[in-house]
Amino acid sequence: MPKKIKDISELPGVGRSTAAKLTEAGYSTLEAIAVASPQELSTAVGIPLATAQRIIRAAREALDLRLKTALELKRERASVRKITTSSKNLDALLGGGVETRTITEFFGEYGTGKTQLCHQLSVNVQLPPEKGGLSGKAVYVDSEGTFRWERIESMARALGLDPDEVMANIFYVRAVNSDHQMAIVDELFELVPKENIKLIVIDSVTGHFRAEYIGREHLAQRQQKLNKHLHQLMRLAEIYNVAVVVTNQVMARPDVFYGDPTRAVGGHVLYHAPGVRVQLRRSRGNRRIARVVDAPHLPEGETIFVITEEGIRDPAE
Ligand code: GTP
Numbered sequence: 683m684p685k686k687i688k689d690i691s692e693l694p695g696v697g698r699s700t701a702a703k704l705t706e707a708g709y710s711t712l713e714a715i716a717v718a719s720p721q722e723l724s725t726a727v728g729i730p731l732a733t734a735q736r737i738i739r740a741a742r743e744a745l746d747l748r749l750k751t752a753l754e755l756k757r758e759r760a761s762v763r764k765i766t767t768s769s770k771n772l773d774a775l776l777g778g779g780v781e782t783r784t785i786t787e788f789f790g791e792y793g794t795g796k797t798q799l800c801h802q803l804s805v806n807v808q809l810p811p812e813k814g815g816l817s818g819k820a821v822y823v824d825s826e827g828t829f830r831w832e833r834i835e836s837m838a839r840a841l842g843l844d845p846d847e848v849m850a851n852i853f854y855v856r857a858v859n860s861d862h863q864m865a866i867v868d869e870l871f872e873l874v875p876k877e878n879i880k881l882i883v884i885d886s887v888t889g890h891f892r893a894e895y896i897g898r899e900h901l902a903q904r905q906q907k908l909n910k911h912l913h914q915l916m917r918l919a920e921i922y923n924v925a926v927v928v929t930n931q932v933m934a935r936p937d938v939f940y941g942d943p944t945r946a947v948g949g950h951v952l953y954h955a956p957g958v959r960v961q962l963r964r965s966r967g968n969r970r971i972a973r974v975v976d977a978p979h980l981p982e983g984e985t986i987f988v989i990t991e992e993g994i995r996d997p998a999e
């Protein structure tokens with residue numbers, strides 16, 4: 683049995699200088715290489731296409747990316763766990779809560795509760811399973827600077843948890859641009875298994891990409907990069923059986939952004955990626971409407987939750 687490859691420098695045909703070039707170009711992990719296309723890798727690293735193909739194949743083998751049997755699929759499905767949102771309505775809409783092994787996208791206009799849900803889930807993932815959690819930690823990647831530890835504190839207290847303990851179990855990082863955001867996700871392939879992390883939040887997943895790739899001429903490039911980012915997140919979700927939650931702000935008037943693929947057709951970014959998309963809308967006062975879009979495995983319909991001082995809750999009867 684050949685030795686198990688654990689690092690990119692151990693890939694056949696990758697010497698010190700190629701390993702350095704790969705790292706510099708952002709392909710610092712086996713996962714990053716495994717999900718790259720040969721063309722992309724060859725251009726980014728300046729290696730022949732055939733070499734890129736060989737490296738990608740080796741990375742995939744090292745990660746065990748092979749055909750699965752139906753039985754394995756069944757077992758994978760059975761390993762899916764759910765995190766409560768603290769709203770029974772919303773949990774029911776999601777088929778029990780936010781699932782591991784997948785990406786859940788909350789999209790909607792400003793003030794619809796995307797960030798509040800991310801805070802609530804970062805607390806709730808720490809609850810024991812009998813209370814709707816996974817006894818795990820959270821990573822909060824904040825691209826907009828809207829994370830508030832004070833909010834975590836009140837949500838934790840409202841659930842009878844020790845606020846300091848809860849805050850100690852949330853790893854926070856501010857992503858300063860899209861490249862940084864992607865590099866952070868690369869690093870999570872190491873951190874997640876080491877720290878019993880069960881939830882990864884990216885709030886928002888699209889902000890930097892939109893700000894940096896402006897204009898129609900950059901749309902394709904932006905979408906390509908965003909797809910790669912989502913792909914990496916999907917790998918994290920699958921490999922480590924964690925929940926990945928991303929947010930995406932969409933404007934009320936999609937016509938203004940005509941031609942923008944991240945805003946088209948309902949506006950969600952997961953249009954071509956696997957995952958669960960939840961649209962949020964404002965209603966009266968602190969009430970918010972949630973709707974799951976194109977999820978054949980979930981029941982159709984809408985539900986209402988509220989944002990209170992304690993966090994996400996069901997509306998009073
Ligand atoms: P953008 O990031 O701007 O796209 O919005 P968002 O969807 O992330 O909105 P967010 O989750 O920040 O929701 C904002 C709403 O949550 C506000 O309109 C408030 O009604 C509510 N909210 C935020 N913080 C608190 C709080 O401490 N107490 C209470 N009661 N409500 C809060």
Ligand code: MG
Nearest residue numbers: 796797798828
């Ligand atoms: Mg927000």
